[in-house]
Amino acid sequence: MGTTQLETVPEPKYWHLKTVLSEALDSEFSVGEILPNERDLAARFGVARATLRQALEQLELEGRLQRRRGVGTTVAPPRMGVAVGTEQHSWPGTAGDAWQPADCTAAVPPAGIAGLLGTDTDTQVHTVRRSRVNDGQPVAAELLYVPETSVPGLTAPDAPSGAARARAVLRELQRLELEGQDRAVELGSARVEDARELDRLPGAPVLVVTTRFFAGGRTAAVSVATYRADTCRLTFGDPDGVVIHHGAGAPSLDTSPEPVT
Amino acid sequence: MGTTQLETVPEPKYWHLKTVLSEALDSEFSVGEILPNERDLAARFGVARATLRQALEQLELEGRLQRRRGVGTTVAPPRMGVAVGTEQHSWPGTAGDAWQPADCTAAVPPAGIAGLLGTDTDTQVHTVRRSRVNDGQPVAAELLYVPETSVPGLTAPDAPSGAARARAVLRELQRLELEGQDRAVELGSARVEDARELDRLPGAPVLVVTTRFFAGGRTAAVSVATYRADTCRLTFGDPDGVVIHHGAGAPSLDTSPEPVT
Numbered sequence: 001m002g003t004t005q006l007e008t009v010p011e012p013k014y015w016h017l018k019t020v021l022s023e024a025l026d027s028e029f030s031v032g033e034i035l036p037n038e039r040d041l042a043a044r045f046g047v048a049r050a051t052l053r054q055a056l057e058q059l060e061l062e063g064r065l066q067r068r069r070g071v072g073t074t075v076a077p078p079r080m081g082v083a084v085g086t087e088q089h090s091w092p093g094t095a096g097d098a099w100q101p102a103d104c105t106a107a108v109p110p111a112g113i114a115g116l117l118g119t120d121t122d123t124q125v126h127t128v129r130r131s132r133v134n135d136g137q138p139v140a141a142e143l144l145y146v147p148e149t150s151v152p153g154l155t156a157p158d159a160p161s162g163a164a165r166a167r168a169v170l171r172e173l174q175r176l177e178l179e180g181q182d183r184a185v186e187l188g189s190a191r192v193e194d195a196r197e198l199d200r201l202p203g204a205p206v207l208v209v210t211t212r213f214f215a216g217g218r219t220a221a222v223s224v225a226t227y228r229a230d231t232c233r234l235t236f237g238d239p240d241g242v243v244i245h246h247g248a249g250a251p252s253l254d255t256s257p258e259p260v261t
Numbered sequence: 262m263g264t265t266q267l268e269t270v271p272e273p274k275y276w277h278l279k280t281v282l283s284e285a286l287d288s289e290f291s292v293g294e295i296l297p298n299e300r301d302l303a304a305r306f307g308v309a310r311a312t313l314r315q316a317l318e319q320l321e322l323e324g325r326l327q328r329r330r331g332v333g334t335t336v337a338p339p340r341m342g343v344a345v346g347t348e349q350h351s352w353p354g355t356a357g358d359a360w361q362p363a364d365c366t367a368a369v370p371p372a373g374i375a376g377l378l379g380t381d382t383d384t385q386v387h388t389v390r391r392s393r394v395n396d397g398q399p400v401a402a403e404l405l406y407v408p409e410t411s412v413p414g415l416t417a418p419d420a421p422s423g424a425a426r427a428r429a430v431l432r433e434l435q436r437l438e439l440e441g442q443d444r445a446v447e448l449g450s451a452r453v454e455d456a457r458e459l460d461r462l463p464g465a466p467v468l469v470v471t472t473r474f475f476a477g478g479r480t481a482a483v484s485v486a487t488y489r490a491d492t493c494r495l496t497f498g499d500p501d502g503v504v505i506h507h508g509a510g511a512p513s514l515d516t517s518p519e520p521v522t
Contacts, residue, residue: 061448061450062450079447183497186494187490202272205466
């Protein structure tokens with residue numbers, strides 16, 4: 001009966017095309033290669049342009065294709081494994097942190113962030129902007145929200161913003177004893193500023209990681225990190241430092257199974 | 262100069278519309294309400310249908326809108342926080358597990374999974390299908406791949422498949438000492454079977470969580486769990502059980518900041 005049920009749910013046409021295209025990518029194309037234009041592809045597979053576009057969008061979601069401004073659609077390399085949260089219990093900016101501070105301003109955070117921080121909705125907080133680069137490619141942009149009360153020792157700035165100011169805020173934050181942290185991961189779309197930094201178009205799908213840092217019995221800081229969803233696979237290592245064993249022939253940690261397709 | 266640079270990157274028209282629509286959702290619509298049709302919306306905001314559709318797609322990515330078969334586009338409730346990996350070091354199917362076993366078959370896994378398990382590419386493994394329901398809503402579907410060698414004590418089945426078989430495989434797996442596990446989260450698109458189970462269209466964006474379970478010095482099982490990206494926010498709790506403190510006025514754990522928009 002299970003089989004019958006399966007058969008009565010027909011696959012949409014673009015889904016079938018996606019499977020066929022996926023096989024063609026494996027056998028005929030190499031990473032970085034530019035795909036033929038939509039008209040030629042539609043003609044080759046005997047489908048309407050709209051069907052082709054749906055299939056290409058699926059392959060882009062799954063990280064098989066990349067659409068790049070001024071280049072066209074190219075075959076994507078395998079996604080990079082980007083470590084998130086292997087370093088439990090450490091403040092942003094401590095040794096080994098993969099992020100680079102870029103700027104710091106005082107700004108009123110979005111209402112949701114103010115709620116998490118317990119600040120009034122019109123209170124400015126230190127807003128540190130950091131970026132993360134892997135193998136020369138921008139992979140993520142972060143806004144770290146730090147209320148005044150978390151960094152009371154911060155002196156009046158020589159410069160009110162900039163990377164030096166960002167480092168000063170991080171340094172002050174590290175004076176607090178970190179009691180814990182938690183994370184949430186969800187799908188979002190790249191804001192205009194993040195998109196520019198990540199070399200994507202605004203609205204491109206991103207993975208949004210929200211981290212709360214707890215100190216002194218409250219939320220002392222909130223980080224909202226935006227990772228490119230096309231090129232990144234977020235990895236969460238075992239925090240107890242258990243050595244990871246590989247079975248015979250198993251790929252390295254950086255090789256992922258294909259996303260569910 | 263930073264400001265000048267910002268100003269020279271104009272916001273796309275659909276992005277501006279998205280912001281306006283988002284405000285309209287807050288002020289004029291309630292959760293579950295059906296949006297007017299595209300023609301009426303485009304007329305109201307004085308934009309082309311294509312622009313409107315792009316803006317609606319953005320809002321869907323961000324979890325603000327839901328497109329439902331046979332219903333139309335509705336205002337989405339806030340995303341649910343779904344705990345992933347708060348229970349470190351426990352096998353699937355142990356007490357407190359949120360997953361329900363549905364079926365078990367013997368099947369050759371995808372090449373990427375076989376690589377992780379270190380099995381030959383034509384070797385069948387126990388493939389347990391489980392589902393996860395939150396508040397009566399399907400939130401995730403899982404395939405758990407368990408090689409024969411991980412469950413050597415499994416007896417010849419009375420039934421070759423079904424939920425009873427799935428439970429038997431999980432029971433046998435729990436005899437092994439779990440040495441560690443790691444996880445990766447990435448963006449994917451719902452396969453036809455998963456889409457049906459999750460009440461979505463095939464190809465809908467999903468968050469794919471791949472978990473490797475280590476025992477006996479190798480990867481003893483691999484789970485590929487597909488979460489609805491529209492309704493779910495995956496939460497990763499502090500594994501050391503640190504009590505989470507809330508600042509005054511802070512929302513509960515289940516209230517997320519808005520995704521980056």
